[in-house]
Amino acid sequence: MRGGRNFLLSEFAYEKKPHEECGVFGICSPDASVNVAYASYNGLLSQQHRGQESCGIVVNDRGVMSYSKEMGLVSEAFNKKVLDSLPGQMACAHVRYSTAGASVRENAQPLVMRYVKGTLAIAHNGNLTNAYELHEELVQKGCIFQTTIDSEAIAYIIAQERVNAPSIEEAVRRSLPRIQGSYSLVIMSPQKLIAARDPNGFRPLVIGKIGENTYVFASETCALDACGASFVRDVEPGEIVMADRGGLHVVQEPTNQRKSLCVFEYIYFARPDSIIDGINVYEARKRAGRLLWEQKPVEADVVIGVPESGIDAAIGYAEASGIPYQKGIVKNTYIGRTFIKPTQGERERSVRLKLNLIPGAFRGKRVVLLDDSIVRGTTCAHIVTMLRDAGAKEVHLRISSPPFMWPCYYGTDIPDKDSLIACQHTVEEIGKMSFADSIDYLHVENLAPMLGVKGGFCDACFTGNYPAPTPSVSVADKKFDYSMPIQRV
Known part of the structure; x- marks a missing residue:
């Protein structure tokens, strides 16, 4: 899961260093009594095990987005003063692990991008197996990358599709067939909060509800418990759902292909008090x-x-x-x-x-x-x-x-x-x-x-039976001479 994997070939899938795991969170609440910044903080605290390197919260206040992103633990990055400075009705948030070479604040998520249709925030848990090809294509079209993470490519693709799409949810629906690998996404526009899961369902993603009209998206059910939400259901593989002032809507129905949820979620990554795809x-x-x-x-x-x-x-x-x-x-x-x-x-x-x-x-x-x-x-x-x-x-x-x-x-x-x-x-x-x-x-x-269960999980790390495309071996011989990471001084 590595939402935000380094693009550089020296840090790519062929390196000898381990990679990262991440957690996402999102909340949409027309109810003024729900503080979305504090709910996001609690949701991230409960998912701290999924990422201890950096964290961030982006809050949407009637279309105006403000955010705080820092390196380190959630409890260190946020305090009452910071959270009180983030009023709004909607939020998305993220905790992240990274490789050593990508451990910089610029790569912390959620990403916030301004484009022709407004502002977009995106939190990603997963790894794109066609990240190199997407990066190459986008750079050739003039895109300037501000980070070294594959999640930025997702944001660019959504922004491109949004130019001709009638809505942000339709732009997301058109974008996802262009990306391969694993992704559980929370995407926030000025008016809508969208959650999407890859067709294989590699990474977990759940839906919760607070009261009558507040909806929550999270990587694990323990995050729902932490913010006072009740579990509604899992986001199914290939499904796209959207929350706005009108409630919860299905943008794209789930795929019919077999689930491939990472079995290591149950062995190690997930918290023991979580229920993932119906399994305790x-x-x-x-x-x-x-x-x-x-x-x-x-x-x-x-x-x-x-x-x-x-x-x-x-x-x-x-x-x-x-x-x-x-x-x-x-x-x-x-x-x-x-x-x-x-x-x-x-x-x-x-x-x-x-x-x-x-x-x-x-x-x-x-x-x-x-x-x-x-x-x-x-x-x-x-x-x-x-x-x-x-x-x-x-x-x-x-x-x-x-x-x-x-x-x-x-x-x-x-x-x-x-x-x-x-x-x-x-x-x-x-x-x-x-x-x-x-x-x-x-x-x-x-x-x-x-x-x-009889099936529906990915055991490729034990068997080599990969249920989705893997990066091309030929990629290892290619170089990014123009894609150096931004370093803070």
């Missing part, structure tokens, strides 16, 4: 733990989970096995995800800053350790070593996802194959490298039972 994230993670026990039972004294998503799987494993669950690892919530650190040294140092063991909890015990995934192997090896140093007799590692074997082009933090430990080593070798007594990954065939 917490229950899915517990089922993963139960399935891991059924795959490879082991005698042990205690089950623990790596915070946060590993804990849910550990609870499921303990329930299925009868082995007691115990909280054994404390997480410092103010440290970012270790596998998005830009260098290996930083990742290794951040593990001990981020996770620490409860003293005396493991001495002489056989431990089953549940984690959600292994990307490079850094975190697991350090935690197993910490457990052994704390006196654990045995450590059995269980992973609630299959091995990552393929890069993701649709917005998940999965780097190229050279950076994936499972592409370089067997499962047994990974177990030895992590110093575990045994290791087992969730089997690919157990992904569907984990979700409780």
Whole structure:
């Protein structure tokens, strides 16, 4: 999801650095009692896990848009003074991760653009697989890019289509066939708020309602809870919906093609209290733990989970096995995800800053350790070593996802194959490298039972079965000599 992926080829899909995940939010309220800026703030706070690098809120006050965008966490970027300076009846908002090279304020979203028909704001969660081709086409037509993110290309295309389209929603409808890949969009014009989801439904997007006439769009249902909205339904793959003073309208009906929601949303990205496409994230993670026990039972004294998503799987494993669950690892919530650190040294140092063991909890015990995934192997090896140093007799590692074997082009933090430990080593070798007594990954065939569905999800990072076009390999040989990012000084 990487709303706002860097356009430069050195930062493109072929780089060895992981990419980002994002969260979007939008609200349209004719009700003067609803403060859209504070609702957006609460919605972003609840989706902070989806992006911790930058954030922004754009508010529409009777057609006049004002905004605040900053680097860092939502709680750091906004205060009462800022929020009180953003009055309006409509808003869209965004939280973002980025690669190190794209970590600049200019790339923070939502994007706000002024064009011949007025002002447009756009928040994007996803990744365009034809970003290079779109950028090349638009630059040749004279477009001047102010950022290095693919989301700007979407805004330009909508602006072009709006010249001849009778309405902004029709311009959006005409624009989307030109873009490929994954996108969940919230688009705000002076009068309307639009939400759109790609035909595969890679990224989640939901609709909520406050009172009689206030509508909310968000990446996850936990954001609806945070702003006092009730869940209405998901935006379906390929669907475009619009909210204005007249209520909620369907602009384009959903596509009939099979859903391909990213399975990693359930394994790791989404908050456990969210429900995505009808599936309870917490229950899915517990089922993963139960399935891991059924795959490879082991005698042990205690089950623990790596915070946060590993804990849910550990609870499921303990329930299925009868082995007691115990909280054994404390997480410092103010440290970012270790596998998005830009260098290996930083990742290794951040593990001990981020996770620490409860003293005396493991001495002489056989431990089953549940984690959600292994990307490079850094975190697991350090935690197993910490457990052994704390006196654990045995450590059995269980992973609630299959091995990552393929890069993701649709917005998940999965780097190229050279950076994936499972592409370089067997499962047994990974177990030895992590110093575990045994290791087992969730089997690919157990992904569907984990979700409780027969299909409708994307598992390309595990299987290589990509459900939509991927970037052309030939793109890697092309250069952007004219597209340097703007740097702040």
